[in-house]
Amino acid sequence: MLINPIEFTFTPDITAVNKQQFDEHLKLYNNYVKSINEITNELVTLNNEEREKANTTNGYFRGLKRGETYALDGVILHELYFYNMGGIKSKPDxxxxxxxxxxxxxxxxxxxxxxxxxxxxxxxxxxxxxxxxxxxxxxxxxxxxxxxxxxxxxxxxxxxxxxxxxxxxxxxxxxxxxxxxxxxxxxxxxxxxxxxxxxxxxx
Ligand SMILES: [Fe+2]
Known part of the structure; x- marks a missing residue:
């Protein structure tokens, strides 16, 4: 299933980083969404010849598998990070x-x-x-x-x-x-x- 990026925007409650830093960071996040969608599409349409050649050293299939966890974790972690930033309490309740x-x-x-x-x-x-x-x-x-x-x-x-x-x-x-x-x-x-x-x- 393909995913849509969440549209995060810089708001005044974000003080840990400035707008320029935040906006540049968002570009990386959007690239991870693009990457996992490309990899997902590729895995769905991949021919079995590539799967038969799979090994732990190199090859196209291994590259997809490495990219799959890297890109998807990249998406998930960034979303969790952007969501949990922007508060004024230095201590939780x-x-x-x-x-x-x-x-x-x-x-x-x-x-x-x-x-x-x-x-x-x-x-x-x-x-x-x-x-x-x-x-x-x-x-x-x-x-x-x-x-x-x-x-x-x-x-x-x-x-x-x-x-x-x-x-x-x-x-x-x-x-x-x-x-x-x-x-x-x-x-x-x-x-x-x-x-x-x-x-x-x-x-
Ligand atoms: Fe990041």
């Missing part, structure tokens, strides 16, 4: 705060770990709930498709690719991370917590 305090022993502990996770990431920093270990985790992805954990539910997403901040912040990634932490839309994060009934985990 009720359900998400209880969850963070339960697993990290305090909001500041979680915040320090999230900042470190972001600084250590070449791609993405993600707060997720991992269902196998039943833990809240800050995880680090070096690329869209490198570092994801199966069964984890994404709650808060930060893009740490240089394209996300370099135009505005240069090499000062910590300023970008802290600006993001002060501009999280915690209502969106809370909706994700509620969607998966994660508040039950602290009871």
């Amino acid at each position: 009720c359900s998400i705060l209880s969850l963070i305090e339960h697993f990290y022993g305090g909001f500041e502990n979680w915040r320090a770990d999230f900042i470190a996770t972001a600084k250590a990431s070449r791609g993405w920093a993600i707060l997720c709930y991992e269902q196998r270990t039943k833990m809240l985790r800050n995880i680090s992805l070096d690329a869209h498709d490198h570092g994801d954990i199966m069964m984890s539910l994404p709650l808060l997403i930060l893009d740490m690719y240089e394209h996300a901040y370099f135009m505005q912040y240069g090499t000062n990634k910590e300023s970008y991370i802290k600006a993001f932490l002060n501009n999280i839309n915690w209502d969106i994060v809370r909706n994700r917590v509620n969607l998966w009934h994660l508040d039950e985990e602290t009871k």
Whole structure:
């Protein structure tokens, strides 16, 4: 099934990045949508001769499979990121705060770990709930498709690719991370917590 890009626009509530940085970023997002649609079409119409030649080193089919997860994760992660940016609360309320305090022993502990996770990431920093270990985790992805954990539910997403901040912040990634932490839309994060009934985990 082909997908349509979501039409994100820069709004005054977005303070972590400026309009130029935001608009350039959107172009990359739209390219990922275009790529996954092209790959999906190609997989549907591909002849079986290409499938018979599939191997782990090279070839057209392997390229499609690598591109499939990279482009689709690129779309999903960017949408989650753009949605959870744009808020004025530096701290969340009720359900998400209880969850963070339960697993990290305090909001500041979680915040320090999230900042470190972001600084250590070449791609993405993600707060997720991992269902196998039943833990809240800050995880680090070096690329869209490198570092994801199966069964984890994404709650808060930060893009740490240089394209996300370099135009505005240069090499000062910590300023970008802290600006993001002060501009999280915690209502969106809370909706994700509620969607998966994660508040039950602290009871
Ligand atoms: Fe990005």
